Amino acid sequence: MLMLSAVTRANRHGVMREIDDAAVSCGGWIEGHTLFSNVAATFRFVLPAGGLEAFAARIAAAGLQLDGAGLAALSKRVASAAADDELPGALAVTFVHDEPDLRREIPAVPG
Template sequence: MTEVNDAVLHSGGWVEGHTLLSNIATVFKLELPVKGLQVLADKLEPLEVRLDEESRETVAKVTGTAGDPSVEIRVTLNVTFIHDEPDLRRAVPAVPG
């Protein structure tokens, strides 16, 4: 997660928030300039965070047709972790009432 955050920062953007889905996935809410979208995609590749075909096509379309490249856009990045570990379980205390 730190490496993804660093890639976003180096792309000129920032992480607005994230949601952890057990140890299976994380959803990042990002904001970055249009010109940083391809930079982010390129920086994610060495981290083995690979965009699917539809996402790569969208990056190409947005960066190729957007007017002002400094305009900021909101992006959601869903990262699914591939591993053999069991689902993360947490005890949730009962709330009286």
């Protein structure tokens, strides 16, 4: 599995939409995501090997700064796979902002 990590100061709602759009436009899809308050999110995706570099370019254009280890792993996977191979991956995004922690009320379960 390809593991990518990125940091951004951009609005998290717009970034999450851009990640989804980038995956779909590159021939892949988002399998799921996990939100960690308003500080971080992890996206699980599947992309054809031929779309990985375009995916990285699209998310960079959206304001995400990928780390060096992720970029190196991405280049290695692109070089070793056929263009139409479907490759699973994960993208961990950290949102840098000065907003307070997002809290959600969890209703009490009777019983």
